[in-house]
Amino acid sequence: MASKVSNLRITQTKQFLINAFYNLASQKDFEKITIANITKEAQVNRATFYAHFNDKYDLIDYIMGDFASASIESHTLDDMKFGEETIHQLIFAVYDFYQQPNIECRSSYGKWALPQMKEKILNELKSFLSKSLDYKYSDIEKDMFVPILSQIIHEGGLQLYLGKHTLKKEEVAKKIASFVVGGSQSFKGVSR
Numbered sequence: 728m729a730s731k732v733s734n735l736r737i738t739q740t741k742q743f744l745i746n747a748f749y750n751l752a753s754q755k756d757f758e759k760i761t762i763a764n765i766t767k768e769a770q771v772n773r774a775t776f777y778a779h780f781n782d783k784y785d786l787i788d789y790i791m792g793d794f795a796s797a798s799i800e801s802h803t804l805d806d807m808k809f810g811e812e813t814i815h816q817l818i819f820a821v822y823d824f825y826q827q828p829n830i831e832c833r834s835s836y837g838k839w840a841l842p843q844m845k846e847k848i849l850n851e852l853k854s855f856l857s858k859s860l861d862y863k864y865s866d867i868e869k870d871m872f873v874p875i876l877s878q879i880i881h882e883g884g885l886q887l888y889l890g891k892h893t894l895k896k897e898e899v900a901k902k903i904a905s906f907v908v909g910g911s912q913s914f915k916g917v918s919r
Contacts, residue, residue: 741779743769795847798824799855809859814904821884824848852877
């Protein structure tokens with residue numbers, strides 16, 4: 728029972744720190760947010776902060792990892808097999824992932840955060856795809872295909888997020904999924 732209470736307390740404290748960061752991020756630039764600001768806002772001491780995170784960059788890294796896994800989980804099932812519907816859902820998971828970090832100070836850490844965001848979502852995609860391709864490919868084949876598929880799905884979701892097309896989101900996701908599963912022969916409507 729004591730272990731359960733301790734785990735709950737750790738989870739709650741982490742959430743207090745995250746909420747404090749969000750609150751501060753809506754008020755000031757990322758570079759100006761200090762550990763002292765975060766701990767004061769969360770009503771914890773510095774040692775408590777450092778028990779959970781190394782620094783504010785580690786805190787952001789944790790938040791992005793949490794966003795990435797939550798995005799994938801909200802669009803998929805654990806036992807989904809690789810196919811058009813799975814890819815379609817993963818593209819929307821990537822889209823949602825880039826939508827989620829609604830932090831006002833993003834412009835001040837864009838150079839640092841965007842590569843981190845991409846790394847986090849790609850890692851989650853690779854993990855999910857590796858599991859969903861277990862029934863279809865050997866480990867050697869998965870080592871080759873999973874990174875390629877992850878990049879394609881990521882780019883599809885990013886294109887949705889950036890909105891650099893005239894098609895509806897659903898249509899773009901379906902076309903990309905069809906292309907991944909069926910290859911370039913399945914992609915209709917491309918002028919030569």
